[in-house]
Amino acid sequence: MTEIKQEEKEMIEEKMEESFPITLEKIERKEAEKRKKVILTTERFILLLVFLFSILFLISLYYHANPAAIKPNTPSASPTTETSEPAPTPLPEYLTSLTSETLLVNKNYPLSSDYVPDNLVTPYVNSTSDVIQIRDIAAEPLKELIQAAQKEEINLYITNGYISYETQKDYYEDRVTLIGETEANKVMPKAGYSEHQTGLAVDFTDDPSSNAQVVSFSETKAGVWLKKNAYKYGFILRYPEGKERITGYSFMPWHYRYVGVKTSTSMYSRGEDYTMEEYYEISK
Numbered sequence: 619m620t621e622i623k624q625e626e627k628e629m630i631e632e633k634m635e636e637s638f639p640i641t642l643e644k645i646e647r648k649e650a651e652k653r654k655k656v657i658l659t660t661e662r663f664i665l666l667l668v669f670l671f672s673i674l675f676l677i678s679l680y681y682h683a684n685p686a687a688i689k690p691n692t693p694s695a696s697p698t699t700e701t702s703e704p705a706p707t708p709l710p711e712y713l714t715s716l717t718s719e720t721l722l723v724n725k726n727y728p729l730s731s732d733y734v735p736d737n738l739v740t741p742y743v744n745s746t747s748d749v750i751q752i753r754d755i756a757a758e759p760l761k762e763l764i765q766a767a768q769k770e771e772i773n774l775y776i777t778n779g780y781i782s783y784e785t786q787k788d789y790y791e792d793r794v795t796l797i798g799e800t801e802a803n804k805v806m807p808k809a810g811y812s813e814h815q816t817g818l819a820v821d822f823t824d825d826p827s828s829n830a831q832v833v834s835f836s837e838t839k840a841g842v843w844l845k846k847n848a849y850k851y852g853f854i855l856r857y858p859e860g861k862e863r864i865t866g867y868s869f870m871p872w873h874y875r876y877v878g879v880k881t882s883t884s885m886y887s888r889g890e891d892y893t894m895e896e897y898y899e900i901s902k
């Protein structure tokens with residue numbers, strides 16, 4: 619009986635193992651393995667979190683120590699790109715070459731502080747100051763212009779020719795003291811922005827006793843004659859009336875600029891108040 623029972627039991631167990639391979643022991647083993655896995659996964663997760671937090675901490679430390687490092691990602695706070703005028707476009711060589719008679723100088727295209735034309739001469743013309751200097755290419759045409767005016771009984775005197783950077787600085791500062799910066803900027807270029815630094819600009823007067831530059835000069839015989847005839851000698855009225863928005867300066871009937879006869883004649887044919895900026899299609 620016991621033997622049969624034992625046999626039966628073994629047979630049943632064998633069958634059980636065949637049909638139910640997972641015994642209690644196995645279930646327990648699997649449960650233990652599962653728990654292990656869970657523990658392992660939790661450990662890995664915590665490690666990952668610690669790792670991520672350390673990275674974040676290090677990044678925040680870096681930006682705290684280098685606040686400038688954040689800036690490239692933020693929109694530019696510089697007002698030059700948004701609110702003010704766009705940067706000047708590159709000009710052709712005949713407007714930028716320091717030896718060119720059509721060298722352009724205005725509020726957007728200045729000269730360097732150390733620029734001095736290397737071919738300045740003294741033209742010995744009537745002037746209100748001791749020595750007037752201008753670029754050699756403009757000297758002879760200027761003399762011819764003055765002589766032509768004399769033939770019509772118009773006496774022209776030069777009040778300014780070449781003006782150095784340093785002298786212009788003094789002139790500008792004096793003017794600011796006198797009338798304030800806003801008004802000064804309409805009539806007086808800052809140092810480096812004056813055409814007189816090129817040696818190609820001259821200021822005229824018909825009154826040798828005065829250096830005063832007044833708008834009423836445009837109504838004098840001399841002022842009228844200059845406006846009509848200066849181009850024949852290579853000079854242009856540089857800051858005409860009503861062109862303030864183009865030139866950046868108010869009407870200066872005494873200020874003429876040498877550009878050469880070819881250019882001045884071509885400009886005059888387009889209109890007696892034609893500006894360099896219009897002629898060369900220079901947008902500010």
Ligand SMILES: [Zn+2]
Nearest residue numbers: 819820821873
């Ligand atoms: Zn001038």
